Amino acid sequence: MAKMYGIGASVVILGALFKIQHWPGAGVMLTVGLGAEAMIFFLSAFEPLHEEVDWTLVYPELAGMSEDPDELDAIPQRRGRAAEGYSGGGGGSTAALAKFDQMLESAQITPDLFERLGQGLKNLNTTTAKLSDISDATMATNEYVSNVKNAAISVNTLTESLDDSSRNLKGKVDILSDAYQKNSDLIENSTTQLVSSYDLLKESINTEHTTIMEGNKTIGEKLGAINKNLSALNAVYELQLQNNNDHLKDSQKLYTDFGKITDNLQSSVEETEKYKEEIGKLSQNLADLNSVYGNMLSAMSVVSRKK
Known part of the structure; x- marks a missing residue:
């Protein structure tokens, strides 16, 4: 593939x-x-899925190195299974296992100690199996005693480690209790100061409220006077607006009349042009008539002389 x-x-x-x-x-x-x-x-789609091997079952120190939330949630369960392999069984909740792991870490119990304990238990199991052989009863008894002693020593070592862990845990609990008491005292003092600050703030708010109420009363009076002035101003403005409307109507009428006058003047100019043309024609006719009359007079004068 x-x-x-x-x-x-x-x-x-x-x-x-x-x-x-x-x-x-x-x-x-x-x-x-x-x-x-x-x-x-x-x-x-037909390729088989790659199988992810859980190496934390073989190497518990690899637990916690994954960034996958599902893997992180599964770590306590793996630790529980590993603890069962060391102790030979036992259940318990995840919280109990977590506390047990924390206790083991604080007590500095190493895997070598568990390995010695497991080796002792294996020897104990081996000795118990050999007890079935009647011929080797004495040897098995001796080995059994030796293994029991080794197991007792391992259990004593584990008990001492657990005692040390308990003492360390008790000391840490005492330190945590003292810190909690100090924090409680600090919180109580802070609460008292906060209540005092709230009382002072309440008094300040009441004083400011009284001042604001008095100021609101004064402002209300001033607003009433301003409303009266605004009413008078609105009346004057309406009167001025009415006068402006009348003036605008008169101006529009004047512009209309002025337009008519302009039209009449334009008509007069045209009539004047026509009058001028007619006067010119009349002058020309008079000149022609004078020429005719002059010729007639000249002819009549010639006729008179001949007689």
């Missing part, structure tokens, strides 16, 4: 390269590449 993934990826990249560079056959190459990718995805 790894070779198929590599070959298919190369075909897909070639198809994309042909399409980006707009080389001939880009459509065919892109189709082939996407088809190969679809085939790879189809075949990958």
Whole structure:
């Protein structure tokens, strides 16, 4: 499958390269590449899942190195199973196991101690199995006694470690109790100071409230006077607005009359032009008539002389 993934990826990249560079056959190459990718995805659906081996069961010191929340939640359960392997059984809740781990860490109980204890128990089991052989009863008894002594020594060592852990835990609890008492006293003093501050704040608020009420009364009176002035001002403004409307109407009428006057003047100018033309024509006619009369007078004078 790894070779198929590599070959298919190369075909897909070639198809994309042909399409980006707009080389001939880009459509065919892109189709082939996407088809190969679809085939790879189809075949990958039948590939078996990779099995994650839980190495913390063999190496407990690897617990806590994972960033997966599910793995972190499963760590107490693995520690519980490891504790069962060392102690030979036993249940208990996760909280009890966590406290037991903390106690073991504070007591500095190393795996070597558990290994010696387990070796002693294994020897005890071996001795117990050998008790069934009647011929070796004496030897088994001796070995049994020796193993029991070793187991007792291991148990005593474990008991001493647990006692030391208990004393350390008691000392830490005493320190925590003292710190809690100090914090309680500090919180009580802070609460008292806070109550005093609240009382002072309450008095200040009452004083400010009284001042604000008096100020509101004065402001109300001033607002009443301002309202009266505004009413008078509105009346004057309405009167002025009415006068302005009347003036505007008169101005519009004046502009209308002025337009009519302009039209009349325009008509007068046209009539004047016509009058001027007629006067010119009349002058020309009079000149012509004078010429005719002059010629007639001249002819009449010539006729008179001949007689």
